[in-house]
Amino acid sequence: MSQFAINLLFVGASFALYIGIAVWARAGSTKDFYVAGGGVHPITNGMATAADWMSAASFISMAGLLAAGGYANSSFLMGWTGGYVILAMLLAPYLRKFGKFTVPDFIGDRFYSTTARTVAVACLIIASVTYVIGQMTGAGVAFSRFLEVSNTWGIWIAATIVFLYAVFGGMKGITYTQVAQYVVLIIAYTIPAVFIAFQLTGNPIPMFGMFSTHTESGMPLLEKLSEVLVELGFQDYAADVDNKLNMVLFTLSLMVGTAGLPHVIIRFFTVPKVADARWSAGWALVFIALLYLTAPAVASMARLNLLTTVYPDTAGQVENYEEALANPILYEDRPDWFRTWEETGLITFEDKNDDGRIQYYNDRNEDFAETAAERGWEGSELSVNNDILVLANPEIANLPPWVIGLIAAGGIAAALSTAAGLLLAISSAISHDLIKKTINPNISEKGEMLAARISMAGAILLATYLGLNPPGFAAQVVALAFGIAGASLFPALMMGIFSKRVNDKGAIAGMLAGLISTLLYIFTYLGWFFFSGTNMLPNEPESWFLGISPLSFGAVGAMINFAVAFAVSNMTEEPPQEIQELVESVRYPKGAGGAVDH
Amino acid sequence: MAEEKVDSADYWKANVRLIMGCLAVWAFVSYGLAILLRPLVAFVPIGGTDLGFWFAQQGSILTFIALIFFYAWKMNKLDQKFGLEE
Numbered sequence: 001m002s003q004f005a006i007n008l009l010f011v012g013a014s015f016a017l018y019i020g021i022a023v024w025a026r027a028g029s030t031k032d033f034y035v036a037g038g039g040v041h042p043i044t045n046g047m048a049t050a051a052d053w054m055s056a057a058s059f060i061s062m063a064g065l066l067a068a069g070g071y072a073n074s075s076f077l078m079g080w081t082g083g084y085v086i087l088a089m090l091l092a093p094y095l096r097k098f099g100k101f102t103v104p105d106f107i108g109d110r111f112y113s114t115t116a117r118t119v120a121v122a123c124l125i126i127a128s129v130t131y132v133i134g135q136m137t138g139a140g141v142a143f144s145r146f147l148e149v150s151n152t153w154g155i156w157i158a159a160t161i162v163f164l165y166a167v168f169g170g171m172k173g174i175t176y177t178q179v180a181q182y183v184v185l186i187i188a189y190t191i192p193a194v195f196i197a198f199q200l201t202g203n204p205i206p207m208f209g210m211f212s213t214h215t216e217s218g219m220p221l222l223e224k225l226s227e228v229l230v231e232l233g234f235q236d237y238a239a240d241v242d243n244k245l246n247m248v249l250f251t252l253s254l255m256v257g258t259a260g261l262p263h264v265i266i267r268f269f270t271v272p273k274v275a276d277a278r279w280s281a282g283w284a285l286v287f288i289a290l291l292y293l294t295a296p297a298v299a300s301m302a303r304l305n306l307l308t309t310v311y312p313d314t315a316g317q318v319e320n321y322e323e324a325l326a327n328p329i330l331y332e333d334r335p336d337w338f339r340t341w342e343e344t345g346l347i348t349f350e351d352k353n354d355d356g357r358i359q360y361y362n363d364r365n366e367d368f369a370e371t372a373a374e375r376g377w378e379g380s381e382l383s384v385n386n387d388i389l390v391l392a393n394p395e396i397a398n399l400p401p402w403v404i405g406l407i408a409a410g411g412i413a414a415a416l417s418t419a420a421g422l423l424l425a426i427s428s429a430i431s432h433d434l435i436k437k438t439i440n441p442n443i444s445e446k447g448e449m450l451a452a453r454i455s456m457a458g459a460i461l462l463a464t465y466l467g468l469n470p471p472g473f474a475a476q477v478v479a480l481a482f483g484i485a486g487a488s489l490f491p492a493l494m495m496g497i498f499s500k501r502v503n504d505k506g507a508i509a510g511m512l513a514g515l516i517s518t519l520l521y522i523f524t525y526l527g528w529f530f531f532s533g534t535n536m537l538p539n540e541p542e543s544w545f546l547g548i549s550p551l552s553f554g555a556v557g558a559m560i561n562f563a564v565a566f567a568v569s570n571m572t573e574e575p576p577q578e579i580q581e582l583v584e585s586v587r588y589p590k591g592a593g594g595a596v597d598h
Numbered sequence: 599m600a601e602e603k604v605d606s607a608d609y610w611k612a613n614v615r616l617i618m619g620c621l622a623v624w625a626f627v628s629y630g631l632a633i634l635l636r637p638l639v640a641f642v643p644i645g646g647t648d649l650g651f652w653f654a655q656q657g658s659i660l661t662f663i664a665l666i667f668f669y670a671w672k673m674n675k676l677d678q679k680f681g682l683e684e
Contacts, residue, residue, distance in 0.1 A: 066655075074654035078628045081659045085624045088666045089617045093673075207656060211645025220646025238647045240636060248629050273684045275677065278670035285663050296655040498614075587610050590682040 003401050007146045010405035011412060014184050015161055018177045018416075022165030025173045030445055033170030033452050034101035034428050040175055040270040046283025048178035049267045051185065051417035053080075053258075053284070054291060055131075056138025057478070059185055059414035062292075064386025066299035070237040074296075075247055079254025081285060081292055087259040088281030091490075092268040094497045094586040096277040101269065103262040103425075103489065104433040110496040112579055113504040114438055119511050121429045123488040124262045129462070131261075131481040132422040136467025139415035145344060145391070146408035152468060158416060159464040166420050167456045174420045175270060181413035186290055188410025191403055192393040193294045196301050199397060206297035214304070216315045225304045228314050231321040232307070232361040233368030237300065243547045253554030257482030260490030263418075263425040274589035302389040305396055309335065310360045310382065325375070328357045337395035346385040346392075353378040423463060427455035480522060487514035487557025495565055500583045502565050503575045510565025518557035525550040609680040616672055620665050628658045 001009075027033040040048070058080070065073050098106050104124060108117025136155055143154025165173040190206075197209030201221055214221040226237045241247050258264065267284075268277045308315040313324040331349060341347045349358060353376060360382040362368060391411075394403040431452040436443055443451065488511045495502040495510070502510075523529065525539040537543045539550065548556065574580075631639060636650025644652040677683040 071651055071654060074632065074651075077655055078632060078658050081662050082624065082628055085620070085662050085665055089620060089669055210655075211647070211652065222646035222651075224646075238651045240650075244633055247633050251628060251633070275670070275674055275684065278666070278673055282663065282666035282670055285659075285666055289659050289663055292659055293656055584606075587613075588606055588682050589677055589684055 001401075003404060004148060006401050006405040007408045010402070010409040011147060014180075014409045014413060017180050018161060019164055021176045021180060022169050022173045025165075025169045025176050027168065027170035027172045027449075030101070030432075030448050030452065032172045033449060034269075034424075034432065035266070036170075036172040036175045036270040038270060039272055042271050042276040042280035043283050044179055045175070045267060045271050045276075045280045046285075047182045047287050048175045048270075049264065049280070049284035050287035050291075051178040051182035051413070052267055052421035053264055053288060053418070054182075054185065054414055055135055055418040056142070056411060056415035057134060058291065058295075059189065059411055060138065060142075060387050060390050063295045063298040063302065064389045066296050067303040067389055068386055070235065071239060072241045072247070075251040075254060077292055077296060079251045080258055081288060082251070083255040083258025084281055084285045084288070086255060087264070087268075088278055088285075090494050091259060091265060091497070092277045092281050093274045093589070095265060095493070096268050096271065097274050097586045097589060099269075101266075102428050102432050103265050103493070104429055105437070106496060107489075107492055107507070108433065108437060110579065110582060111492075111502075111504040111507040112576065113508065116492075116504055116508050116511070117433055117437065119508060119515075120489065120492065121433050123484050123511065123515060124429050125426055127261065127481045127484045127489075128263060128422045128426045129466070131263075131478065132419055132426070132459075132463045133466045133470055134478055135415045135419035135422065136463050137470050139412055139419065140467060142408065142411040142415060146404075146411075155464060155467045158412070158419070159460055159467075162416055162420050162423065163457065163460050166423055166460070167453050170452065170456070171266075171270060171424055174424055177420065178417045181417040182287060184406075184413040185410040185417075186287070188403075188406040188413075189291055189390075190294060191406065192397055192399055193298050195397045195399055196305070196393060197297060200301050200304065206301070207293045210297035210300055216308075217317050219317075221304065222300060225300055225307075227318075228304070228307050228311070231314075231325060233365040233372065234362045237303075243541065246541075246544075246547050246549055246552050249548055249555045250552035253486055253552050253558075254482060255486075256490045256558050257486035257554050260485035260488075260493065261481070262429070262485070262489065263421040265493075266425055266428070267421070298390065298393065302393060302396070306384065306389075307360075309338075309396075310358050322375075328359055330357055332356065334358070335396075337392050340395060341388055341392050346388045348383050350381050352381050358382055419463065423456060423459045426459045427452060430455040430459075480519075483518045483522060483551075483554035483557060484515060486554035487518040487561055488512075491558050491561040491565065495562065497583065497586060499566075499569075500580045501574065502569045503572055505572050506565040506567075506569030509568040510561040513564040514557040514561030517560050518553055521545075521553040521557075522550045605680055606682070609676060609682060612676055613673065616669065616676075620669050623661065624665055627653055627661045632658050 031037055062076060065076060095106055100106060104117050104120035107120040139158035140151040140154040143149055143157060144151045165177050193206040194204050197206040198204040200214060201209040201212045202215050203209035203212050210221060214224045217224050222237060230236055268280060271277050271280050311325055311328050313327055318324045338347065358381055359377045361372060361380050363380040394407055431448060435451050436448050491514060492507050492511050524536050527533065527535040541547060632650055632654035639650055640648045642649035
């Protein structure tokens with residue numbers, strides 16, 4: 001069977017499974033549609049949350065980011081997991097106790113204001129729409145790479161599948177497909193990682209293999225990696241960062257952004273009890289950690305693998321690197337996986353010094369230029385896309401074709417599960433918060449359900465359109481999603497629970513201050529609305545205010561939000577008595593109520 | 599009625615205290631050991647690298663999991679103690 005047929009079989013089988021679940025889990029009521037009936041087991045919800053959270057970027061790109069940045073990119077690991085600690089302790093249980101359907105629902109009720117609700121809806125939609133673009137393009141890329149269809153067709157197929165289970169099943173359909181998608185993606189991620197860890201270190205558990213001995217050289221794996229990297233002018237893999245303030249703020253921004261992303265928060269509305277929301281956050285992190293603890297191992301091992309493929313003499317014990325690096329692989333002798341991925345353009349070779357061999361090193365390191373010149377190197381001849389580390393892993397490790405089929409299904413599962421969660425957050429904010437709570441409070445249950453389905457269909461069409469015509473700034477907008485969620489929604493939600501004093505005016509002023517300050521800071525360096533050339537300052541560390549990168553500003557925006565909200569609230573009147581009672585009631589689990597789906 | 603009020607205020611105080619404790623550990627492993635204090639604990643070797651690196655890429659995630667389960671377990675006991683469990 002050809003690789004194409006195997007890929008088709010795996011992806012087709014996974015789609016049949018998702019559609020089967022869609023038929024079985026149709027939504028019968030708005031409660032089914034918004035919160036899956038509220039009867040999801042905490043472990044099931046943990047698994048669904050993990051799939052909801054782990055996007056195409058986590059699955060395909062994160063290991064590449066870690067491999068390229070080494071220690072400096074650890075922020076992604078800590079930020080995208082540490083957010084669950086604050087979610088579990090500061091938000092999830094109380095919002096579950098509140099017992100409504102959406103995130104703006106809480107903000108609107110707690111701050112007794114339609115304006116606050118509308119601001120929250122706006123923040124939610126900007127954050128979620130920007131985020132969903134990446135998922136649609138990710139699905140398109142996965143399709144085109146593995147199933148030989150065009151990008152456009154790939155996006156349309158993805159949209160159709162999501163349409164089937166999201167429009168009919170709502171949160172109920174999404175929950176159970178996400179569970180299936182989690183299983184597919186974690187198996188796909190883990191199997192190649194186990195093989196690579198075993199080949200390189202003899203230890204089959206990647207997270208331990210990473211810190212054990214590299215069999216061929218007899219050195220600790222990370223030490224070996226750093227040694228080869230430094231000889232090629234790259235940075236030591238474990239090198240410390242100089243700008244610690246920025247690293248702290250970037251990590252914190254990712255954490256509060258994670259905790260404030262509505263599509264993650266609403267997953268915790270689906271469990272029966274407050275205590276379940278707490279446990280469920282723990283389980284979610286366990287399932288996420290299975291991938292996030294493996295990713296750094298994949299990163300370091302794949303990077304070492306790549307280097308020793310290009311410079312075969314460096315693999316074992318090396319006495320003299322000058323000699324070991326003198327014989328890089330002949331381009332003619334490049335391995336099969338190299339040839340396969342050359343066709344996709346993810347890995348390219350240009351023989352700059354015409355010696356027929358591949359020289360790969362850091363040609364942007366000025367201190368290294370002299371050494372390179374002495375060696376007769378005229379520039380690095382290999383450019384490697386970061387994504388290749390995960391995608392080509394099975395081939396680099398010589399794994400059988402079905403593992404590649406699994407990776408194809410896994411990448412698509414990661415993109416679809418996150419897209420569906422985001423689309424639900426968007427459509428419920430429209431049908432519930434805008435239509436039911438703001439425009440037409442008298443709408444019937446049936447009418448709201450129809451509105452929810454139409455909003456979902458509309459959101460999918462919008463996401464498909466944006467996926468087909470991605471704005472040029474698609475890569476940067478993910479930072480915007482985290483910045484907005486962290487700087488506007490997270491502080492408002494937290495103050496709504498932990499302070500009885502913050503009132504409508506304070507919350508609105510705070511959200512707007514957090515949102516606008518974050519937008520202004522990002523636009524200053526990345527261009528107004530991301531149009532290139534319109535930035536007022538160059539996006540370089542030297543010109544960043546106090547060395548804070550635009551991607552790290554979400555945390556500062558959140559602090560501005562807190563400060564403004566408290567200041568304005570203290571200058572204005574206390575919230576009314578019934579709101580103070582509402583705050584009391586979300587703090588205590590008893591009487592969380594809500595129909596439990598037995 | 600009045601007594602219940604006092605009880606639930608104690609419950610909330612105990613919850614906030616517990617959260618502060620957990621978040622102190624949360625911050626210590628990630629912002630502390632993995633970032634700011636990394637040079638200070640660099641003398642502890644871990645498989646080819648240092649303690650701070652391990653906490654940045656593995657240890658903090660493992661600690662986060664332990665923290666959430668610890669919190670959920672303590673809160674369950676607190677819910678029972680104050681008769682607030684569902």
